[in-house]
Structure formats: structure tokens, C-alpha cells
Amino acid sequence: xLVLPDVSGSMGRFTYSVTKAAMALGKTGRHGWDVIVVSHxxxxxxxxxxNGKPAERAxxxxxxxxxxxxxxxxxxxxxxxxxxACADWDGAWLYKYLVNxxxxxxxxxxxxxxxxxxxxxxxxxPESELFNKSEKQKIIYSIACGSVEQVxxxxxxxxxxx
Numbered sequence: 001x002l003v004l005p006d007v008s009g010s011m012g013r014f015t016y017s018v019t020k021a022a023m024a025l026g027k028t029g030r031h032g033w034d035v036i037v038v039s040h041x042x043x044x045x046x047x048x049x050x051n052g053k054p055a056e057r058a059x060x061x062x063x064x065x066x067x068x069x070x071x072x073x074x075x076x077x078x079x080x081x082x083x084x085a086c087a088d089w090d091g092a093w094l095y096k097y098l099v100n101x102x103x104x105x106x107x108x109x110x111x112x113x114x115x116x117x118x119x120x121x122x123x124x125x126p127e128s129e130l131f132n133k134s135e136k137q138k139i140i141y142s143i144a145c146g147s148v149e150q151v152x153x154x155x156x157x158x159x160x161x162x
Contacts, residue, residue, distance in 0.1 A: 001025070001035045002080045004094075006087030008041040014112040014146040018086035021151040025084065027052040034078040043067060043094035068097050075103050082162075083107040086151060092130055099131075099138040108140045108158045115146030120154035122161065 005022035007015045019039055026037040026049050037049040038058060044067050045058035061067040071094065074080065083098050085091070088111055099107050109125075125131060125141045140161050142154035 002083045003037045004085040007039045017147045021148045043091035081105045086110045110145035112146035113143045115144040120144045120150045
């Protein structure tokens with residue numbers, strides 16, 4: 001399981017909540033089940049926590065290609081199959097890359113959009129030229145995921161679709 005909380009400025013007040021939820025997920029690993037949490041800024045890794053251990057600084061990358069190769073290495077090394085992104089759309093380039101990796105079966109994308117106006121709900125991925133039809137089929141997308149409780153609720157809904 002790869003958990004990706006976005007801690008960029010555009011996530012603003014949601015950063016603390018999604019990171020807290022991600023770190024809680026990071027402690028759920030069991031023998032034979034790795035949970036890697038990578039806090040990132042619009043896709044560029046900031047910190048990494050492996051199987052609930054304290055977070056360490058991730059390598060700094062200035063180019064998308066360098067970051068993508070690093071993520072590809074993580075996916076391969078830990079045989080990660082499921083990705084949970086707690087993020088807005090500013091790191092979508094990374095999610096597109098990840099859903100195209102053979103190992104990745106599903107990406108659950110928990111977006112804080114509308115979290116102050118509605119409860120978390122699974123919705124169709126908004127129209128975007130970024131994702132093609134086969135990529136969209138690998139994504140479970142939820143809006144209104146700006147708090148730990150909302151992330152939990154959305155995850156419960158998403159797990160039923162896997």
C-alpha cells in the first residue's frame with residue numbers, strides 16, 4: 001500500500017488532517033504487507049515513512065522524471081498494488097504515471113474539494129484530457145475528504161468497490 005498525502009500549499013488547511021490520516025494508515029501494515037507513506041508537494045516527495053517507522057526526508061528532485069523513477073523503484077521494491085492519494089489535482093501527473101505501472105491495481109484518490117459543503121462521496125473522475133478511459137478505470141475518486149473523519153468515511157466507501 002502506497003499512501004500519498006499532498007502537503008503542498010494548495011492543500012492549505014487540509015494538510016494536517018490528510019497527513020494524520022496517512023500516518024494512521026502507515027501503522028496498519030502486517031507481516032507480508034508493506035505500507036509506505038510518502039508526503040509530497042504536488043507529486044514531489046518530501047518525507048517517507050516505511051511500515052509505521054518515523055518519517056525520514058525523501059530525496060529532493062527538481063525534475064518530474066527523477067521523481068517518477070524514484071516512485072517506480074518504491075512500487076517495485078515493495079510490490080505495492082494499491083495507492084491512496086489524499087490530494088487535490090496539482091499532483092495529477094504522478095497519479096497518471098502510477099496507474100500506468102503494471103503493479104498498481106487501483107488508485108483511490110481522496111480529494112478535499114467541497115469538504116466544507118458536503119459529506120464524502122464517490123463520484124466519477126471529473127472530465128480531464130489528462131486521463132484516458134483505461135486509466136480512469138483504475139481510479140476510485142472521492143470528493144469532500146478534508147478531515148480524518150472524511151478520509152475514513154471515503155475509504156470505507158472506496159474499499160467496497162475494490
